[in-house]
Amino acid sequence: MxxxxxxxxxxxxxxxxxxxxxxxxxxxxxxxxxxxxxxxxxxxxxxxxxxxxxxxxxxxxxxxxxxxxxxxxxxxxxxxxxxxxxxxxxxxxxxxxxxxxxxxxxxxxxxxxxxxxxxxxxxxxxxxxxxxxxxxxxxxxxxxxxxxxxxxxxxxxxxxxxxxxxxxxxxxxxxxxxxxxxxxxxxxxxxxxxxxxxxxxxxxxxxxxxxxxxxxxxxxxxxxxxxxxxxxxxxxxxxxxxxxxxxxxxxxxxxxxxxxGEDGALDSFASDDYGTSSESDRRDLLQKLIDAGREHEYQKANSLQNKFAQRYYKLGLHTDAKTKSDAVLAAVEQRFFTHVYGGKICKGATDEEIAAALQVHVIDPLCSGTGKDHLSPTAILQALYFLTEQCYIQWDAA
CATH class of the missing domain: 3.40.50.1820 (Alpha/Beta hydrolase fold, catalytic domain)
Structure with a gap:
């Protein structure tokens, strides 16, 4: 005993x-x-x-x-x-x-x-x-x-x-x-x-x-x-x-x-072509933030998503780099939807609780890689707001 x-x-x-x-x-x-x-x-x-x-x-x-x-x-x-x-x-x-x-x-x-x-x-x-x-x-x-x-x-x-x-x-x-x-x-x-x-x-x-x-x-x-x-x-x-x-x-x-992925990389996350906007929610980034009461974040969010978009489209349509970017986007989308949107936003969580869930469930896990798989917190935020602009995620429970 x-x-x-x-x-x-x-x-x-x-x-x-x-x-x-x-x-x-x-x-x-x-x-x-x-x-x-x-x-x-x-x-x-x-x-x-x-x-x-x-x-x-x-x-x-x-x-x-x-x-x-x-x-x-x-x-x-x-x-x-x-x-x-x-x-x-x-x-x-x-x-x-x-x-x-x-x-x-x-x-x-x-x-x-x-x-x-x-x-x-x-x-x-x-x-x-x-x-x-x-x-x-x-x-x-x-x-x-x-x-x-x-x-x-x-x-x-x-x-x-x-x-x-x-x-x-x-x-x-x-x-x-x-x-x-x-x-x-x-x-x-x-x-x-x-x-x-x-x-x-x-x-x-x-x-x-x-x-x-x-x-x-x-x-x-x-x-x-x-x-x-x-x-x-x-x-x-x-x-x-x-x-x-x-x-x-x-x-x-x-x-x-x-x-x-079996080699520890993020490649196997890749699925959708994130260069094409989703039809699920056609509101733009600004409108989504307004509807979620987060319009004060728009200037920074728009700057972040623009940086990701410029790099993303610059990679071309069929390159390994774009495949890796799609893998990162898929990982961010999946974690955000499961842990932040479903787990917090839809349940009326406070901004502080949402921010904590975003840090713990999205940013920290995806920044834990090393070498070629390492992602910075800024890169995750860029991907997050790019997905918002492309209509794959939203910040309100509507």
Whole structure:
């Protein structure tokens, strides 16, 4: 059982493109929780590095005892989320796309970490939410069903802030899950959920289907032939929980490849010919800024987009340089639409919140390359306002 904060690298499969983080649950441990139920008793997260090229796998641990002698040492979940985020930031997590895998209480901690990361002012913490592509919940009680009462039935000699929290009497789980739904839907985070079908220790099904459903997009909880403890312990590589996790991680890895190209370049973003204006919104740059209450930005915005346009059209119609410019434009358009327009503008965010999202989700990630792929913040802004003029993006929710 984990008796202090823990962060360790489990394995790596080739050149890393995706960081996979495992977070254990109540009474769990960063190793024992993820040890297979088969006769070999293998630490199964290591299987991922043999199966998938481009993943780095990590284990997180935290004090999670349910016994009275530990109660006074426990942080609440908000405090623990900040504690874990600082561990991740200090260890360089956030530089690459992330997949988070949580069991039981670990899934709740994952959601609290994402909420804290998305709302804080620390850019290293913000990067963790910005880079999250997949969240996997194994028997996590999103709606606060029977977990607290069932654990107390199984182990009557306990006193824990975590267990009390899981009763949802305060409405904490409902509030947290609403925040996660809004964030995941706006940021386009793929969400996967599993629930057990067997009673734990013959007592009860701790997290049934209804409680295991986070209510995100098209997420449909998947039933697993296991109890609450064994659901995260596949006995062999053909077990559903393992092959399903691999399937979803492969999808994220494919997206990472499409986003950066196999050689790390931005070429594969290229799609539309941005030299031709879109028909979706024919307002010019000035009108769009006026409609968004940002007309004071027009002079600078117009200057920036003119510089990009002069260079863009100067490159000709069929050159490698233009292809790369189209790739940059596609990257800016996709990130702006997902994280700024859908995630903030359409939800009535303030100018400060929009600016922060633009910095974290568009400018910082696209300026993180080196050498031939390096882009300056000014170049990103030039591309952004060029896309506005070309009618591919807008700044108001009309």
């Amino acid at each position: 984990s008796d202090g904060p823990h962060f360790s690298k489990v394995c790596a499969g080739g050149e890393p493109r995706l960081d996979v983080l495992f977070v254990h649950g109540l009474t769990g441990d960063p190793r024992e929780t993820w040890t297979s139920g088969g006769p070999e008793q293998e630490y199964w997260p290591k299987w991922l590095c043999e199966e998938l090229e481009g993943v780095s796998v990590y284990a997180l641990g935290y004090p999670s005892s349910i016994f009275g002698k530990w109660a006074k040492k426990e942080m609440n979940l908000h405090e623990r989320a900040g504690n874990m985020l600082e561990h991740l930031a200090a260890n360089g997590i956030g530089a690459r796309p992330i997949a988070l895998v949580g069991h039981s209480l670990g899934g709740i901690l994952v959601k609290e970490m994402l909420r804290a990361s998305n709302e804080c002012a620390d850019r290293d913490w913000q990067a963790i939410a910005a880079q999250t592509r997949l969240a996997v919940f194994m028997a996590t009680p999103h709606k606060g069903a029977s977990l607290a009462s069932a654990v107390k039935l199984i182990v009557p000699r306990l006193s824990s802030t975590h267990v009390d929290l899981l009763s949802n009497d305060s409405g904490y789980l409902t509030s947290l899950n609403q925040a996660y739904r809004d964030f995941a839907n706006g940021a386009g985070i793929a969400t996967v959920a599993y629930y057990e079908k067997y009673k734990t220790k013959g007592s009860s099904v701790i997290v049934p289907e209804d409680s295991a459903d986070p209510g995100v997009g098209a997420t449909r909880p998947v039933a697993v032939d296991a109890d609450h403890i064994s659901i995260c312990k596949p006995a062999k590589r053909t077990d559903l929980i393992y092959v399903s996790l691999c399937r979803h991680l492969k999808a994220v890895l494919q997206q990472c490849s499409m986003s950066a």
